[in-house]
Amino acid sequence: MKDRASRLAALRHEMDIFSMDGFIVPRSDEHQGEYVAPCSERLAWLTGFTGSAGLALVLRDHAAVFVDGRYTLQAEKEVDGACFERCHMTDEPAANWLENHLSKGMVLSYDPWLHTGPSLHRLKQACEKVGAKLAPAPHNFIDAIWTDRPDPPLHPITPHGLEFAGRSHEDKRTEIAAQLDQENQDAMVLSLPDSIAWLFNIRGGDIPCTPVALGFAILYRDATADLFMDHRKIDEDVRTHLEDDIRIFEPKALGQKLDELSTKTVRLEGASTPLWMSERLKKAKANVVLGDDLCALPKACKNDVEVKGMRTAHRRDGAAMVRFLRWLSQQPAGNDINELSVSQKLDGLRAEDDLFFDYSFPTISGAAQNGAIVHYRVSEESSLPLPENGLYLVDSGGQYRDGTTDITRTIVRGVASAEMKDRFTRVLKGHIALGSTRFPKGTTGSQLDVLARHALWQAGLDYDHGTGHGVGSFLNVHEGPQRISKMPSKTALDVGMVVSNEPGYYKTGAYGIRLENLVCVRRCEMESEREMLEFENLTLCPFDVNGIDVSLLSQGEIHWLNSYHKRVRDELTPLLDPQDAAWLAQATQPL
Template sequence: MRSEDPEKGDGTIADHVAQLRQELSRRGLDGFVIPHADEHQGEYVPPSALRLAWITGFTGSAGLAVVLADRAALFIDGRYTLQAAQQVDGHLFEQIHLIDRPPHQWLAASLRAGTRLGYDPWLHTPNAVEQMRQSCVKANAHLVACDGNPLDAVWTDRPASPRMPAVPHPIAFSGRDAAEKRADLARILETDKVDAVVLSAPDSIAWLLNLRGADVPYTPLPLSFAVAHRDATVDLFIDPAKLSADTAVHLGKAVRTAPPVGLGPALDGLSHKHVRLDPATVPAWIADRLGAAGAHIERGADPCILPRACKNPVELAGTRLAHRRDGAVLTRFLAWLSETAGTGKLTEISVAATLDGFRKGGEHYRGPSFPTISACGPNAALPHYQASAASDRRLTEGQLYLVDSGGQYLDGTTDVTRTVAIGRCGGEERRHFTLVLKGHIALARVRFPKGTTGSQLDGLARQYLWAEGLDYDHGTGHGVGSYLGVHEGPQRISKMPSPQALLPGMVISNEPGYYRTGAYGIRIENLQAVRPWTGTAERETLEFETLTLAPIDLALIERDLLSKDEADWLNAYHSRVRKELTPLLDAPTADWLAGATREI
C-alpha cells in the first residue's frame, strides 16, 4: 500500500511536495488543502484516497495538511502527536494540534492578501468549505474549488479505485427487507415535503439496500452514491463491475443503477425539486451541482442514520450471537496469554497477530472491525496506539497489557478492550484499574428516563476518577453498527454535548479508562444495547443490556474499593460469562475461565 512506504514509488516526500507546488503554480494556485478523506467522508478510506499519506508520510486515520508556496502544515489531534513526529519531516511540515489551533484559525493568520487557496470539492463538506471560506475572507484571500485534484495529477503511481463485489446482505441478518426500508424513507420524505434525498455515506446506502462490500478496510462497504425519491425508488450510482446478476436481482426494479459518472446529470435533473442533503457529510461538489441546477436544497441530517442506529430484533439477536462467539475467541486468547506472557518472548505485534489468528475461521467471521490496539507498559498510555517495528515492546513481568480489538461478523460487529496484568503489578495500577472498573459498572447499571442523552450519562463513568483528581481525554462510548461501522452515530457518550437521546436498539460502547503518561494505560470496554426497563416506573425508563462476554482481570481489582452492589454486579457478570462461554470452550480453557470468573 502506498501509505506504508511513502519513500518508494515516485520519489521522496520532499519530491512529492515539490511536484505538488509545481502543479499548483501551473494552475495559478498558491496553496492546496489535503484532508484524510475520500468522497464519502468515511472513517476508513481506500488506498486510492490516501492523499494525506502520500504528501506528508503520515499514515494516521485522521488529519489535514495545507501546502502553501513557501510553507506547509499538518494538523493532527492528540492521538497522533507521537506518530506524526516519527513519520513526518518537520522541515517540510509544521505539526499543529488541530484542537489547540484549528486549521481555519491557522489559515486566517497565515494566508496573504490575494492568495488563491485551492481545495477539492469532492473531499470537503459544505460546512467545512464555509469555514475555509470565512478564513480566506479574513485574510483577503480567495478560496478556489478545483476542477480535478491537483495532487492526483502528480501522484503517478496512485492505486486504482476499489472494485470489490457488492453482495446482498440476507434478511436472516438484516431483519428487514430493503423494500420496507425504502418505503419508510419515502414516508419520511413525504412528511417533510421533500422530493428526494442525496445519500453519500456508503453505510447508509448499504443499510438501506441491504448491501455489503469490501471497498475499504475494516468496514464491509461498497462505495457508492444514491438518490432516494419520495416514490420509494432509488437511483444507485456504483461501478457496474461491482454488481453481479444475483445482486441486480436482489436490488429489484425499484433500484435503478448507473455508473458514478451518472450522478452529475441525475442531480441536474432535480432542478426546482426540494432535495435534502446532510451538510455535515455530503461532498460540497454535490451541493454545488444541485445549487447550479436550481434545486431547492433542504439541509438536514441523513434520514437513514437514526433508523440504522436503532437495531431491530433480528439484528440484536445476531449481535448477541456474534458477541458470544467473539467472547469465546477472546477467552481462548486470554487463557493462552496468561500461560505465555511471562516468558518474555512475546511482543505487542506478535500478540496481536495471535489474537487475529484466533478469530480467523470462526463462524460468520469476515475480518477485524478496526486495527487491533496491542499495547504494553508506557505504550498503553497512548489510547489509540498502533504498534510498529520501531515501537514494538516485549511483554514483561510487572507491566499492564492493553488489547482493544474487534471482529466483523455477518450477524454483528464487536469491539472489546481488556487490560491484564503481566505477573504482579503495583498497588497504584490496581487502584486505578478499580476506579475505572467502578465507573464502568456505574454506567452498565444505570437506569434513565427516555429522552436522556449520552452526554448526560458520561459523568457516571468518570466520577470515581474525578474524585481523585483524575480523568481521561477520550469519549466514554461510541455507537456500533450491525455488520457495518465499528464507530457509528448519532449516539455517543461523551463530555461533548449531544442532542441525540439514547433509544431502544442502539448499541454503544462503555469504555472508561485511565492513562499514566510514560507508565501504563487502562481501559475496560464492553458493548451495550439500550433496552426498555421492565420494572415499575412513573415514566418510560431505559437501561443497558451488556453484550460483550469476556472475563475482567481479577488480579487487578482492589476488592476493598468495591461496594457490595459493585461486587455483586461483577460476580453476576462473570457468572453469565462462564455460563454462556463454557459450552464453546475446550476443557483446559473452560477450567481457566472458571478460575478467571470466580466470585470475589
C-alpha cells in the first residue's frame, strides 16, 4: 500500500507542475475496450484496482475510485481506503462527488485520448455547476511518472481466413461503404479494434484474452480504407491478404489523414471514438456526424459459417469442461485442491485444443465466500481451498480460431444447504425461462431480462449484473450492441446474434451461484402470425443436479433440463474417453 501513497503523491506533484487541480484516470485505453494492454493499465498501477471497469478522480486533497456493482467487494480488497474513497458509481456517481469536492476556479484535467465526448459530458456539467473548468492535460500525467511502464504491444497480425470468417473483407467493405454513400457521408473513422478485425478479416494479440490488433482505420465511401498500425506487426502475408485497396500507415500518420478530411462529412461512433480524434476533425473543418458504428450489427449477426464455427468450438470446449468436472469430482477436500490449482487444471485442458488461441477472459474460480465476488480474480494470496461441503463457482472460456466460448457452472462440493439449493434452483429456473422463451422479431434484450429474474424476485432476491452480454466470433467475449439487461436497449435481438444467459445469486461473505450458457438467436419454426425467434444453446455441459431442489421445478422445467442433458450426452460422448463418457452418462441421468 506504500506504493499507492507514493504514486498518488507523484501524480499530485505532476499536476502541480502544470497548475492542474485534478486529473481523471479511467480504466480505458484509446480504444475504449474492456481489456487493455499492460502499458495502459493506468488505473491498476495507481490504485491497485484490477477490475475491467472503473474510474479514479484525483484532486489535490481528495481522491476516489468508482466501480459498479460487479466490483464493489473487489475494490474493498484491492484499493487502499487511506488513499482513495471507494464509491459505487451508481449510488455515488463521479459527477456528484465532483460537485461536493470541486470549487470555483479549479481546473480538472484529462487525457483526450482516453475519453469520449459522452463519457466526459456529466463530469463537464459537474465542473460548470460549481464554477470549475474541465480541460485537456498537456500530456498523460500517469505516463510521466510511471517509470517502468511496459512498451506498447507488437503481436503479429494474422489473416482470418474465409473458412472462419465466411465473408471476404472486400464484400464487407463494399456493404458498409454503400451505407456511407446512401447517407452522403465521405468516410467513417474506426477506433474499436474488434470492428477493424471484423472488417478486414484480421486477428492479432495486442491485448489479453482478445485476438485483436490495436490501431485505427478510416473507411471511405468508395470502399477503400486507410489502416493505421505499427508496420512491425504486419508481414507480407498480411499485406497480400489486405490487397491494394487497404493502405497501411504508421499510427503517427493518423492526425495528418484526419486533417485531409477537411470539408468532408465524416462519421464517428461517439461512445467509442477518442475525444482527441473528434476535436482534430472539427479543427480541420470536417463535418462530423455522430452515428452507430456501421460494423457493429453485421458483426453481431453471425453468418452461417461463423455460427457453425461457434457450434464446433463449443462442442470441443464442452468436452474439455466434462473432463475437468470429472477430474474435480474425484478430488477430496484439502489445501492442494484450491481455487488457483483447480483453475490452472481447467486452463490446461482447454489449451490442449489444436485451435486454441487464448482464454476469453481470466478464469473466475471462486470457492465459498469468494464465489460471491462477481468478477473475482484468484491469486496465490487470495486462493481458498475448495470446501468439503458448499459451493464452488467457475466462470471460464476459450478463444478458438473458429469461435469464442464463455460458460459458468456452480458445483456442489459434498452437501449443499437447503438455502443453497433453493437459490441454485431459482437461478436455474431463470436460466430455463430465458433460454426456452420464444419472442417476436424486434424484441430487445431488456424486454426479456425479467424472465431470468422472476423466480428470484418472488423470494425477494436479485443480482446486480446484466443477464446477458453479446459475444463475438473469435473476437470480444463481451461485445455489443446486443445485451440482456435491466438497462434499456435500442438493439433488437436478431438471427445470428450470440448472447449469454447467466442469471445468478450472491450472498456476501458466504457463496455465489451463476449458471451461464451462450445461446444463438435463430428463427423459430412454428406456425405464427408474426416472425418469431428463439435461442439455440451453444454451450454443452451438464448442470450439477446436486444443487437442485426438484420440488421447486415444474414438469416443463424438468423436461427442459432432461432434454438439454440428453443433447449434451449425445453430442459430447464421441469426443470423450470411456471414463469421461461414463461420468457424463451418470451426470446427465434424467431427473
